Amino acid sequence: MRANAILVTSLLSLAASGTAAPSPRGDKRTELSLTAKLQLADTTADRFALLPENDDFVFDFNQAQPEPGQGGEIVAANRKNFPALVGTGAGMAVGRVGPCGMNTLHVHPRSAELQLVTSGRLITEMVPENGVNDAEGNRRVIRTELGPNMMTPFYIGSVHTQYNPDCEPATFVAALPSEDFGAGQVAQEVFAVSDNVIAATFGQSIAGEDIDKVRGAIPASIALGVEECLTKCGLKKR
Template sequence: MLRNLATVTTCLTLTSAVPFFPQLQPRQNENQQSYPDNGTLDDAPNVTALTRPNPSYTQDQLTQIKLAYTATERMTLLKSYGDPNDYFKFDLTPNGSASNAANGLGGQGYLAHVGNYPVLMGTGLSVAIGYLNPCGLDSMHIHNRATEMVTLVAGTSLKTGFVLEDGFDLPIYTEIGLYQGTIRPQGSIHWEFNDNCEPAVFVASLSNEDPGVSRTAQNFFINNATVGAAAGGVCAGGEGVL
């Protein structure tokens, strides 16, 4: 009985989540810069002579860097790969590399971590940048292995928040202005929302070279396999989920 009740509840919850409102129109003005989801920045105002694609690394190269006993050996390896402008800097513009942290209608996200920027090996840090369109949301997520500090570097303001854990589940809301920052404790569920009519850009500093990211909605609520497993594999009405 409890299983059937849970199944019906799950399916009703999913059904009620379907919006009945017409699609909202974009808030940005015509001809205004925006950050699309195709890996390219419209009008590319940030592209300069210094902009170049980030290099790729073979598995053998990453393994050699990982196994180097000292920082000197590691830096010697990296320098042997070519021009330091290729291997010792990382381009976080949309033109520097494909979006690897987030990608959708709300904007794009890029993360420099030990896997794509191995000069970070042993440093205990990584960095991300988020390009949010008007009304763009960096959806609820956690960083498994890192505390994060977010700083707004372009735009008007960002609405931000986090939920720490069981026992202190009261959301902590902040609104940051240009060049202001806020903290996200390791493992906390957090988000950023641009409720303005112009794009916003924020930089996120992370306390681990391999911070990890797990998006709450995408990895649970919108994952059919997870929903099906929670509902016993069968939805109300008899249709299969798994």
């Protein structure tokens, strides 16, 4: 019992000092990230001591996304890239959607989303969970048209998308009640599974030899789309 108590005390001491316990496969020690230290802090006051600079509480959404899509970009603040969010239970994203741009179908596995359009216009669609049907008994798709200062919610785990139908850029701000909301692009996730599973899922509607072609055609997070808009805005297909 005493040996176990000493071990627990040692682990707590290591956590407080910001150093991880030795690996069972060796004696290497790994320095904890600032986010991890903030999560392990005993009190809120201790968290503030780990963020001594006023600039620690500023996140700049003007920064460029490392690998933006073809039709725009999304810059997200979560507890990893903005440690000051630890303890707030919230995150945020700012999206810039170019003419005819689309934020392709995706889900947030750990958070709902409140999306507010700040400029331009966005068409959104959301598919809730199984059992949510329309008056005809078909799966319900909730479609909205948002202009400046208009908002819509996307529920946790719901599949949703946003599309800019105009020739001018649109921007939005998304508030998410999670420090680690995450995102998964539906098409990329579906076509990441094995060929046999894909073929079975689509009822053999996709020939096996074409599966890789479909995988390669899936666009990045924000992609140019919808032929009518491209024609209206004089944009060429890519």
